[in-house]
Amino acid sequence: MFSSYKGLPRTAWVIFSGTIVNRLGFMVVPFLVYYLGSRGVSTSQVTYVLGCLGIGTLVGPLLSGLLADHWGRRSTMVTGLVGTAVSHGLLFAAPNLVTLALAAAVLSVCGTMVSPSANALLAESVGAERRRNAFSLVYWAVNIGSAGAGILGGFLAAHGYWLLFVIDGSSSLAFALIAARLLPAGKRSAPPATGQGGGYGVVLRDPLMRALLPLFGITLAIYSLTEAGLPLAIRDDGLSPKVLGLMATLNAVLVVILQPIATTVLAKVRPLVVYVFAAGLIALGVALTGLADDVWTYGATVAVWSLGEAAIGGIHSATIQSIAPEHARGRYQGAFQWLWGSSRFVALTVGTAVYAHAGAAVLWGFCAVAGLVAPLGVLALGPAIERRAAEAEKKEEEPEEEAVLSAE
Numbered sequence: 072m073f074s075s076y077k078g079l080p081r082t083a084w085v086i087f088s089g090t091i092v093n094r095l096g097f098m099v100v101p102f103l104v105y106y107l108g109s110r111g112v113s114t115s116q117v118t119y120v121l122g123c124l125g126i127g128t129l130v131g132p133l134l135s136g137l138l139a140d141h142w143g144r145r146s147t148m149v150t151g152l153v154g155t156a157v158s159h160g161l162l163f164a165a166p167n168l169v170t171l172a173l174a175a176a177v178l179s180v181c182g183t184m185v186s187p188s189a190n191a192l193l194a195e196s197v198g199a200e201r202r203r204n205a206f207s208l209v210y211w212a213v214n215i216g217s218a219g220a221g222i223l224g225g226f227l228a229a230h231g232y233w234l235l236f237v238i239d240g241s242s243s244l245a246f247a248l249i250a251a252r253l254l255p256a257g258k259r260s261a262p263p264a265t266g267q268g269g270g271y272g273v274v275l276r277d278p279l280m281r282a283l284l285p286l287f288g289i290t291l292a293i294y295s296l297t298e299a300g301l302p303l304a305i306r307d308d309g310l311s312p313k314v315l316g317l318m319a320t321l322n323a324v325l326v327v328i329l330q331p332i333a334t335t336v337l338a339k340v341r342p343l344v345v346y347v348f349a350a351g352l353i354a355l356g357v358a359l360t361g362l363a364d365d366v367w368t369y370g371a372t373v374a375v376w377s378l379g380e381a382a383i384g385g386i387h388s389a390t391i392q393s394i395a396p397e398h399a400r401g402r403y404q405g406a407f408q409w410l411w412g413s414s415r416f417v418a419l420t421v422g423t424a425v426y427a428h429a430g431a432a433v434l435w436g437f438c439a440v441a442g443l444v445a446p447l448g449v450l451a452l453g454p455a456i457e458r459r460a461a462e463a464e465k466k467e468e469e470p471e472e473e474a475v476l477s478a479e
Contacts, residue, residue: 094216096242127179136405144257151184152247206385218323295418352379354442361435
């Protein structure tokens with residue numbers, strides 16, 4: 072069951088452990104609306120705070136990618152984690168709507184700085200042939216921690232929201248300490264000799280990334296509809312909020328159990344073939360939400376897209392890292408994390424608008440069609456992705472060969 076994770080380097084296991092600790096404390100954002108309500112913030116005012124939270128998720132990954140490449144992977148991680156802890160305190164102590172919104176923006180910027188730098192550090196710690204497994208391991212850690220946080224958060228919130236802030240901030244500081252003490256500093260990448268600047272131009276000039284990111288974005292947006300469209304559908308079928316909680320628990324349990332199994336069983340299958348299969352399951356499961364009308368049928372649809380989520384874990388990030396130049400790994404990962412945040416934002420805004428005004432059938436129909444076509448587009452890019460990955464792997468091996476020759 073866990074054979075795909077055997078032999079991964081210490082760095083991967085440190086990031087895995089730290090991620091579980093950090094995600095176990097991820098409680099404030101899921102319960103933020105309830106906390107704001109307890110502070111007397113009206114429903115119309117809550118949108119300003121959530122809007123700032125969303126804007127921060129678009130800034131943090133891009134900032135992280137730049138810092139990870141030019142300042143260092145570990146330094147960027149620790150800065151983001153400490154900033155997350157501090158911003159939780161600022162959010163709890165904020166005296167009015169303006170400071171609440173500003174604190175929410177800082178929280179989301181700092182919180183989303185961690186993943187791009189951690190992924191860049193992870194990528195350079197493992198060989199190309201093991202990156203898929205390494206990223207799958209970290210994705211599994213996110214789900215393990217999130218499942219625990221969902222259970223603990225509801226219990227602790229009933230005893231006082233301040234507990235959520237204390238635990239969330241403490242878990243961020245704990246991961247910061249783990250990272251500072253146990254992780255290597257990582258590379259500070261310099262621009263190539265030809266000189267292409269130190270910003271995101273290197274990503275924007277890459278035709279493969281320009282083609283790949285929109286296709287990834289479609290699948291990510293459809294997956295994000297499980298946060299927006301699914302609650303609306305359950306509500307409109309007259310089912311209680313407890314059903315939504317049950318679906319979230321079912322998803323978490325299935326992914327935590329199935330992901331290591333899927334990673335092991337599918338280890339010898341080409342990653343992009345697995346991606347098409349998994350992304351198709353996600354699209355199919357989400358689209359089938361339109362046919363569900365009770366607990367059992369909703370549970371069946373959740374099981375379908377959860378299986379896809381378990382199988383796809385780590386493939387996005389591993390694919391991005393396989394085509395990224397060594398000097399720009401942080402920025403490539405930052406661009407991908409920005410895409411994820413943007414896709415989620417589109418799902419929560421455009422997706423809900425389509426559901427409300429064009430009808431649920433239009434939304435679920437889009438998921439069925441676009442969600443099956445986009446992965447095939449990724450598969451069509453397969454030869455170009457594999458060529459780029461082979462070239463990058465060869466460049467990584469050259470310094471090792473030179474070191475051996477010099478030693479002889």
